[in-house]
Amino acid sequence: MIEDFNKQINKYFPTTGDNSELLFLLNKTSQLLCNWYSGSEDIGPLPREKIFEPSLPEENGCELNKLFDDINSLIYSSFNPAHPGSLAHLDPPPLSISIVGDLIAGALNNNLLAEELSPSISLLEERICKWFATKVGFTQNSGGIAASGGTLNNLNALVTARFNSGFASDQNASFIISEDAHVSFKKCATILGLKHENISVIETDNYGRMKVLSLIEEFKKIQNSSNKVFAVVATFGTTIRGAIDPINEISSFCRSKNIWLHIDGSIGGIFTLGKNKIIDNKALKNANSLTINPQKILGITKTSSLLLVNDIENLRDTFQTGLPYVDTSDGVLNRGELGVQGSRPAEIIKLWLGLRVLGSKGINEILDQSILKKSLFAEKLDKSKFDIISGPLHIVSFIPKNLSKEQSDSWTLQTKKLLLKNNFMISRPFYHGRYFLRVVLGNLNTEKTHIIKLIDFLNQQVL
Ligand SMILES: *Cc1c(COP(=O)(O)O)cnc(C)c1O
DSSP: OHHHHHHHHGGGSOOSSOOHHHHHHHHHHHHHHHHHHHTOTTTOSSOSSOOOOOOOOOTTOOOHHHHHHHHHHHHHTSOOTTSTTBOSSSOOOOOHHHHHHHHHHHHHOOOTTOGGGOHHHHHHHHHHHHHHHHHHTOOTTOEEEEESSHHHHHHHHHHHHHHHHTOTTOTTEEEEEETTSOTHHHHHHHHTTOOGGGEEEEOBOTTSOBOHHHHHHHHHHHHTSSOEEEEEEEEBSOTTTOOBOOHHHHHHHHHHHTOEEEEEETTTGGGGGSSSOSSOGGGTTTOSEEEEOHHHHTOOOSOOEEEEESOHHHHHHHHOOOOTTSOOOTTOOOGGGSSSOSSOOOTHHHHHHHHHHHHHHHHHHHHHHHHHHHHHHHHHSOTTTEEEEOOSSSEEEEEETTOOHHHHHHHHHHHHHHHHHTTOBOBOOEETTEEOEEEEOOOTTOOHHHHHHHHHHHHHHOO
16 A cells, blocks of 8 residues: 555656656756746736736646646746836846755755755855855944845844843834834834834935934834933934935944944845945945845845844854754854744745855846946936936836826826836835835846837826
8 A cells, every 4th residue: 555655646746866857847847937037028027918817736646748838828927027117116137047056955955954954055154144244344243144135134133222231121122223114113112012112213314324313313202211221223224215315423322322223235135246346335335234135136036135143142042942952063053043934945045056056256236237327317408398316226216307296106006007018117105195106227138228118108107
């Protein structure tokens, strides 16, 4: 009986013997994906017709032919980040070698929870985090952890900051962000068991940067209340306009008050690897923690996010549980004890491969290109017709001048739809009371001619 059972089912798994079935699946899938990319220029960033109908698991398993039909319709009904008109979000085309990295991670199916379940990859993650932390200017004791996205790493940072402050179970604990900080901090508060009123929100200036004087005043106000500040969050690249908070000044203030500084560099952090310094790494080196999301601009496939900390002991102190069911070599830290996630995939492989294929030169070129494209866009958009908001990064938001809120909101809606019909996908964020249109210029497949075409279209939409 057991033997019969094995024979039927084990062809679905890699074996120590013949793996022609796996090879067949990999080849067929590779072909399908490459065909999709090659023929997708006319389909547009988003599919025009929705052909995908999710079938649910059936009693007897599904024939491979039918399964591949479904895979095909799933693929052809997907958003295409590699289309040159995909300019809406921080979701660039995937770097080819990082697709391979995901495949390797899946095939190895190691677990970053524990060293014995991922001996080589745990070491790799430790080294890459340390390498990044050193680039940023963090100390000898620095390190980091990969987590599935910036939201989770912001959470890892705030849990650590709160634990470190001694207010871990204090309901009056509060943290400070700017009004343009990412929505993930609301989730962080909820998960930390804090009311949204425990987030102090500081105004931004005309360039979208936290006002430091308001920060100082707010801090005093909190000190005179029953609340206790455990962290200040500075944003290195805001989501709507790519602004950068005055990190140097915020950092000096935090040091003078002995308050944890977390930098949300989900967008801007990667620019620390570039030659054209968007900000001086010296500004970062006194922060306690920094989130970096290589998924957002280098095109490492999702998810790829690191939390770097100036002192790795802070993560260990906060998250250490002991792993009673795991054997651990002397002096080895199981990386499941450095953050909120337990079992973790080997996301570090695709980041490692991506960084190595690109090298400093390639990384620099991607960053420079995105800034050059942003400059071109901001320069050519007709300033007599549009109000433009943009910081030093590759994001531009804009609205037509002199329209009422109603007129402007309807213009942005109509224009976004029209653009999609013309194979341009841009986004429509709600910011400071009205809808803007936004372009993110991190798509390597977008050429100058595409940008000029988009600009001409936009300039013609306003009389
Ligand atoms: C995208 C983003 C995040 C959240 O990252 P996820 O990977 O989507 O969880 C946090 N902060 C900023 C500034 C972001 O743009």
